[in-house]
């Protein structure tokens with residue numbers, strides 16, 4: 001286990017729940033090994049749908065109270081992961097934009113329209129919490145959501161404008177592991193749930209880093225995902241105040257799909273033991289080794305071939321940003 005005391009990690013996420021779904025295992029593990037992890041959440045997720053009847057009327061076109069409610073869910077998730085959190089520009093500064101084409105895109109505070117102000121807000125966070133590693137999404141936002149794409153854009157702009165050489169990781173979903181996971185789920189027995197169509201869930205065909213989560217990191221990720229009960233339904237038979245209906249989905253091979261979950265679209269998805277990341281900046285071999293040292297420890301950092309990490313024309317001084325990593 002590597003001691004990451006003194007290492008600052010910043011994860012920039014679009015909505016409450018993304019920190020858990022996309023990066024919960026890695027963030028939890030980094031925090032357990034001593035890293036100072038800060039999750040920057042850009043919106044309150046106001047446009048989300050709600051799973052479960054008790055809080056169904058909080059949605060944007062009814063009470064429009066979901067954003068405030070999701071702050072509580074996020075706080076619970078962050079506590080479970082052992083990380084700190086902040087909202088970009090303060091809670092309520094930017095509003096969830098909904099999917100592409102949604103009228104919510106036109107809201108005056110819609111994050112999708114954010115420009116220099118959001119970049120400046122993130123640059124200030126980089127100043128007070130100088131990052132050794134930054135995690136966000138790739139240029140497509142992981143699955144095309146305008147707020148995820150904006151999170152990617154402002155992250156890269158803020159890094160450039162601050163002249164940081166901090167490596168950036170993009171959280172992705174790996175096609176092979178996802179399909180393996182789906183294959184070991186027998187039909188869910190909960191009304192309304194369905195299996196995904198081939199290629200329905202956005203995935204990548206290769207990634208730079210595959211992280212196999214330790215039991216502790218996986219457990220923390222599952223609990224953090226459960227904290228977002230209006231957004232996530234874990235098919236393990238459990239119920240809660242937000243969603244008093246249990247879901248079940250038998251699994252043939254728990255290594256390939258330790259848990260099963262659905263978003264409000266009720267498409268059955270495997271909750272994988274793995275997280276996958278692309279290296280989102282040009283890095284030299286030394287910086288790549290630094291990244292792998294950060295994500296290693298009790299986690300296994302494997303990798304497949306792809307892209308930026310193979311280049312050797314990296315930036316001078318990258319190692320200076322290593323901080324206390326790897327000691």
Ligand SMILES: [Zn+2]
Pocket residue numbers: 014015018145148
């Ligand atoms: Zn999101």
